[in-house]
Amino acid sequence: MRESAILDADGVSKSYTTKDSGPHPALSNVSLTVAKGEFLSIIGPSGCGKTTLLKICAGLLAPSTGSLSFKKRPGPPRPRSMGVVFQTPALLPWRTVRDNVLLPAIIQHADRKAAEVRAVELLEMLNLAGTADKYPFQLSGGMQQRVAIARSLLLDPEIIFMDEPFGALDAMTREKLNIEVQNVHARTGATIIFVTHNISEAVFLSDRIVAMSAGPGRISSIVTVDLPRPRTANSYVLPEFREQERIVRDVFDTAATS
Numbered sequence: 001m002r003e004s005a006i007l008d009a010d011g012v013s014k015s016y017t018t019k020d021s022g023p024h025p026a027l028s029n030v031s032l033t034v035a036k037g038e039f040l041s042i043i044g045p046s047g048c049g050k051t052t053l054l055k056i057c058a059g060l061l062a063p064s065t066g067s068l069s070f071k072k073r074p075g076p077p078r079p080r081s082m083g084v085v086f087q088t089p090a091l092l093p094w095r096t097v098r099d100n101v102l103l104p105a106i107i108q109h110a111d112r113k114a115a116e117v118r119a120v121e122l123l124e125m126l127n128l129a130g131t132a133d134k135y136p137f138q139l140s141g142g143m144q145q146r147v148a149i150a151r152s153l154l155l156d157p158e159i160i161f162m163d164e165p166f167g168a169l170d171a172m173t174r175e176k177l178n179i180e181v182q183n184v185h186a187r188t189g190a191t192i193i194f195v196t197h198n199i200s201e202a203v204f205l206s207d208r209i210v211a212m213s214a215g216p217g218r219i220s221s222i223v224t225v226d227l228p229r230p231r232t233a234n235s236y237v238l239p240e241f242r243e244q245e246r247i248v249r250d251v252f253d254t255a256a257t258s
């Protein structure tokens, strides 16, 4: 394990047991080391095991074989050290935006006063100031997803797992939120593991991109993205961005057909 490593997955496999058809191998022998502060994306065709790998890394699912370590300690991160954002914002409809963001503090029995101060900061950072007393149904899909991101950041996690958080949003909103996520990464220094189907999103955000292939899921290649930061709305049209996208698309196509 490298000196700067924060999360290490070693030979992780997962087989789901189904009643009708017996064991279903979803992941096979995945080994991956994530560096502290890294932005790492996972791409691959539908069903190749991205969510399974993310859930195992977050400790939400046990691997069938293989092991994990977080900061050199065996096992996944403690809930207190991590944030999770899923494809759907999963906000509680009967709680205001502020109270949704405060949920992790309640679950983890963290200091309420400090959490309230942090919640105000996070709502500002994610351009949600003014929505604190609103209910989720009063917000757009993009705003709801930003609330989910604010909630994931409440306890200053060292690592954040995001599973296609912007999959349901239109392209313009998605590009804006990618800039927000980049800001979050730059300001917090957190390690982020981000699952996406979207190649330009992966290139825009990542330090490295892990391409997975199916049958059963495994890592087919890892691409390093050497574009300078911060990346901006203009980055998408730069020749070096297009070239990086092309490289990742080739890797993705090979993974999808292998």
Ligand SMILES: Nc1ncnc2c1ncn2[C@@H]1O[C@H](COP(=O)(O)OP(=O)(O)OP(=O)(O)O)[C@@H](O)[C@H]1O
Pocket: 016, 017, 018, 024, 025, 026, 044, 045, 046, 047, 048, 049, 050, 051, 052, 053
């Ligand atoms: N709880 C489960 N029980 C049985 N099989 C499962 C379960 N969850 C996932 N699978 C299977 O494991 C494989 C990997 O699923 P997973 O959800 O990890 O893929 P994915 O890459 O995230 O797909 P998508 O891009 O569509 O979200 C798939 O074949 C899926 O059908």
Ligand SMILES: [Mg+2]
Pocket: 050, 051, 052, 163
């Ligand atoms: Mg998935």
